[in-house]
Amino acid sequence: MVQIFRFVRPSLLAVTALAVSSSAFAQTGAASPQDVAALKAQVEQLQKQIEALQQQIVALQAAAPAAPAMPAAAPPGAAAAQPAGQPPAGTTAQVPTGAAGAGGPEGQLPVYGNTSALSKIFNPDMAVIGNFIGAAGKNDVDPMPALRLDEAEMSFQAIVDPYARADFFLSASPDGFEIEEGFITFPTLPGGVLMKVGKMKAQFGKVNTMHSHVLPWVDEPLPMRNLLGGDEGLNDSGISVSKLILNPVMFLEATGEVYNGDNDVFKSYKRSDLGYVARLRGYRDISEALNLDVGTSFAYGHNDAGPEFTTRLYGIDATLRYRPLQQALYKKAMIRTEWFWSHREQSAVPVSAFGGYVSAEYQLTRRLFGGGRFDTSERATDASLKDTSASALLTYWPSEFSQVRGQYRYTRYAEGPNANEFLFQFLFSIGAHGAHVF
Amino acid sequence: MKNVTSLLAAAFAGVLLAAAPARAATLKVVATTQDLEALAKEVGGDKIETDSLAKGYQDPHQVEPKPSFILKLNKADLLIVVGRELEIGWLPPLINQARNPKIQAGADRYLDASQFAHILEIPTGQITRAMGDVHPQGNPHYWLSPENGRKIAQGIQKKLSEIDPGDAAYYSQRYADFDRRLGEAEKRWNAAMAPYKGVKIVTYHRSWPNFVETYGLNVVGYVEPKPGIPPSPSHSLELTQEMKKDNVKIIVIEPYFDAKTPQAIGRETGAQVVTLAPSVGGAKGAPVNDYISLFDYDVKTLVAAFQAAGVK
Numbered sequence: 001m002v003q004i005f006r007f008v009r010p011s012l013l014a015v016t017a018l019a020v021s022s023s024a025f026a027q028t029g030a031a032s033p034q035d036v037a038a039l040k041a042q043v044e045q046l047q048k049q050i051e052a053l054q055q056q057i058v059a060l061q062a063a064a065p066a067a068p069a070m071p072a073a074a075p076p077g078a079a080a081a082q083p084a085g086q087p088p089a090g091t092t093a094q095v096p097t098g099a100a101g102a103g104g105p106e107g108q109l110p111v112y113g114n115t116s117a118l119s120k121i122f123n124p125d126m127a128v129i130g131n132f133i134g135a136a137g138k139n140d141v142d143p144m145p146a147l148r149l150d151e152a153e154m155s156f157q158a159i160v161d162p163y164a165r166a167d168f169f170l171s172a173s174p175d176g177f178e179i180e181e182g183f184i185t186f187p188t189l190p191g192g193v194l195m196k197v198g199k200m201k202a203q204f205g206k207v208n209t210m211h212s213h214v215l216p217w218v219d220e221p222l223p224m225r226n227l228l229g230g231d232e233g234l235n236d237s238g239i240s241v242s243k244l245i246l247n248p249v250m251f252l253e254a255t256g257e258v259y260n261g262d263n264d265v266f267k268s269y270k271r272s273d274l275g276y277v278a279r280l281r282g283y284r285d286i287s288e289a290l291n292l293d294v295g296t297s298f299a300y301g302h303n304d305a306g307p308e309f310t311t312r313l314y315g316i317d318a319t320l321r322y323r324p325l326q327q328a329l330y331k332k333a334m335i336r337t338e339w340f341w342s343h344r345e346q347s348a349v350p351v352s353a354f355g356g357y358v359s360a361e362y363q364l365t366r367r368l369f370g371g372g373r374f375d376t377s378e379r380a381t382d383a384s385l386k387d388t389s390a391s392a393l394l395t396y397w398p399s400e401f402s403q404v405r406g407q408y409r410y411t412r413y414a415e416g417p418n419a420n421e422f423l424f425q426f427l428f429s430i431g432a433h434g435a436h437v438f
Numbered sequence: 439m440k441n442v443t444s445l446l447a448a449a450f451a452g453v454l455l456a457a458a459p460a461r462a463a464t465l466k467v468v469a470t471t472q473d474l475e476a477l478a479k480e481v482g483g484d485k486i487e488t489d490s491l492a493k494g495y496q497d498p499h500q501v502e503p504k505p506s507f508i509l510k511l512n513k514a515d516l517l518i519v520v521g522r523e524l525e526i527g528w529l530p531p532l533i534n535q536a537r538n539p540k541i542q543a544g545a546d547r548y549l550d551a552s553q554f555a556h557i558l559e560i561p562t563g564q565i566t567r568a569m570g571d572v573h574p575q576g577n578p579h580y581w582l583s584p585e586n587g588r589k590i591a592q593g594i595q596k597k598l599s600e601i602d603p604g605d606a607a608y609y610s611q612r613y614a615d616f617d618r619r620l621g622e623a624e625k626r627w628n629a630a631m632a633p634y635k636g637v638k639i640v641t642y643h644r645s646w647p648n649f650v651e652t653y654g655l656n657v658v659g660y661v662e663p664k665p666g667i668p669p670s671p672s673h674s675l676e677l678t679q680e681m682k683k684d685n686v687k688i689i690v691i692e693p694y695f696d697a698k699t700p701q702a703i704g705r706e707t708g709a710q711v712v713t714l715a716p717s718v719g720g721a722k723g724a725p726v727n728d729y730i731s732l733f734d735y736d737v738k739t740l741v742a743a744f745q746a747a748g749v750k
Contacts (some may be wrong), residue, residue: 006508159543161543162542162544162545165534186543187533187534187535187539187542188539188542189537189539192532192537194537203725215713232702243537244508244537246509246512251506251509253505254556281505283504283505283506284506285504286507291506293505325493325495325496326493326495326496328497328500328501328502328693328694329500329695329696330696366668368669398665399567399570399571399666400571400666401567433527434531435503435529435530435531436527436531437503438502438503438505
């Protein structure tokens with residue numbers, strides 16, 4: 001229907017223009033009577049054509065009362081003027097006559113592949129977060145590239161059905177493309193149980209559960225690298241079950257997880273070599289503005305030293321947050337600390353290594369945050385090697401969708417020369433990225 | 439080692455299987471804001487227990503999803519939300535972790551109050567984040583018109599009657615009483631605001647479209663250059679010139695914004711900065727504890743400011 005109008009309207013215009021220019025030409029008087037007669041005949045013919053077209057239009061309008069006077073070129077605000085909930089003009093097509101009576105669909109059908117978002121309404125929320133990291137200064141032990149787009153994280157999140165939702169986080173980086181996380185969550189199970197199934201970050205401590213773009217630093221603290229396997233950390237395919245332990249004193253949540261047993265810390269040699277993670281988290285509002293979040297975690301699995309060797313990890317964490325509600329836009333302070341013990345069998349004598357960090361963040365103005373961090377950690381494979389580092393940070397938020405961060409980092413490595421570095425980061429997010437848990 | 443593992447596994451299994459607590463007889467209604475809680479209270483009276491997540495003096499866009507809120511949601515029999523993506527930054531993970539099938543988005547006990555309200559500023563055409571923090575489904579600060587308050591209360595009344603049909607007559611009588619009191623109050627507010635129809639004002643954020651529509655005020659500018667974007671010197675300068683040109687005498691701000699920039703603009707233009715309560719519980723030191731006293735406070739404060747500024 002619309003397409004026919006699109007055709008009809010320009011032809012009418014062209015015909016009219018031709019007729020006008022012809023008569024104007026005739027009036028100049030330069031033409032012979034024969035020419036005039038020929039032109040007259042032409043004009044009459046064109047008039048007949050116009051009449052025929054007009055009749056066609058009337059017939060078409062009568063045949064399609066559901067779409068009255070659909071303009072060929074809708075004014076820009078036309079779609080807007082329609083009440084919410086109705087599809088804007090141009091995103092639907094009329095069901096062919098007869099289809100309705102034959103038990104087929106009635107009324108309007110969506111036109112797939114259209115530019116409108118309506119046909120894509122069930123698409124998941126999608127976002128891409130770019131994490132660009134630069135480094136300057138000297139580091140001979142563990143150097144980072146001077147400039148690199150460290151990661152593009154793509155997220156796809158939606159409700160699956162009345163019983164579940166799904167979250168996918170795909171990570172593209174210079175090291176490759178991988179599924180960072182991909183899991184289904186069942187929030188409606190009986191017995192107050194929350195279950196997650198898929199590939200996910202294990203509920204071990206705080207930093208291990210976070211994506212790199214929500215960390216308050218450019219890098220990860222040393223104990224993450226030395227004891228929990230670095231960037232990826234404890235991230236594996238498995239099943240997670242958690243439950244609230246209701247009590248009058250505080251928020252208490254117990255989590256038990258079973259994993260395939262393959263990640264940067266654990267290695268699975270056979271099917272029964274599963275990995276296990278358990279966590280108990282407590283939280284309490286001390287006042288409206290101040291709250292305390294504490295947790296203890298445990299992980300167990302086989303390691304890469306051999307099928308007969310296992311690693312046990314223990315962790316404790318505590319976070320104290322201050323954010324007065326009325327000044328929430330301008331004032332925020334947080335102190336967080338995590339400590340890990342790794343007990344790794346790798347020969348006759350197991351290695352017990354220990355490490356942790358303390359971090360503080362303080363909001364200076366609405367868009368500016370300062371911070372500092374101290375890390376110390378032995379290495380999981382050799383506890384006699386201990387690295388220590390201290391950092392100072394400044395983060396600027398142009399908006400909640402982008403951040404610029406600078407970090408000065410001093411590291412004393414066990415084996416080598418000390419490193420003095422300046423790291424900087426640009427984080428930028430497009431699309432709809434789901435809110436993060438507290 | 440095996441022993442330790444099985445012991446831990448047993449301990450966690452025990453914890454996970456702990457029985458859910460028994461539910462109390464009264465309906466537990468949790469609203470995301472104090473406004474919706476106040477409206478639920480009007481209708482539900484003593485047949486319901488109410489609670490809310492965000493405080494009235496807090497920016498409702500910037501609420502932290504604290505685990506203590508999970509506990510509130512865990513016990514809720516009904517969740518009432520503002521909707522229109524106001525809570526998008528904090529509510530979804532809370533609902534997800536609430537372990538309460540009843541109040542999941544789209545479930546029977548999840549009530550989006552915006553479905554009853556007249557929504558303004560629904561963006562048209564292409565929208566991008568270059569426009570700031572725009573709400574694609576319209577302005578979510580819709581509770582600031584008495585007519586919307588009435589409709590939301592009615593919606594809550596219907597929902598409560600559906601959940602608890604035995605008390606339907608009670609809810610209906612409570613709603614009728616609220617409707618009558620609101621009607622009387624509206625006459626009072628309309629009379630007080632009548633002389634100021636068409637008066638030009640500036641506001642900090644786009645929190646007031648329904649309020650200014652109700653009383654015929656004319657918002658000619660915002661302290662924020664774009665929704666959610668903090669004031670910038672160039673925008674403040676532009677706004678100052680516009681306010682001088684239009685002779686704007688009032689800048690309305692919310693209690694959770696820094697008053698420094700609006701005050702500087704006020705000094706430059708001779709305009710007065712007025713902090714209104716955007717929500718129930720949103721006024722400093724004033725007892726704005728219910729929906730009607732919210733408007734009482736805002737109308738009184740605004741009229742006093744108009745008079746002091748010599749508007750009309």
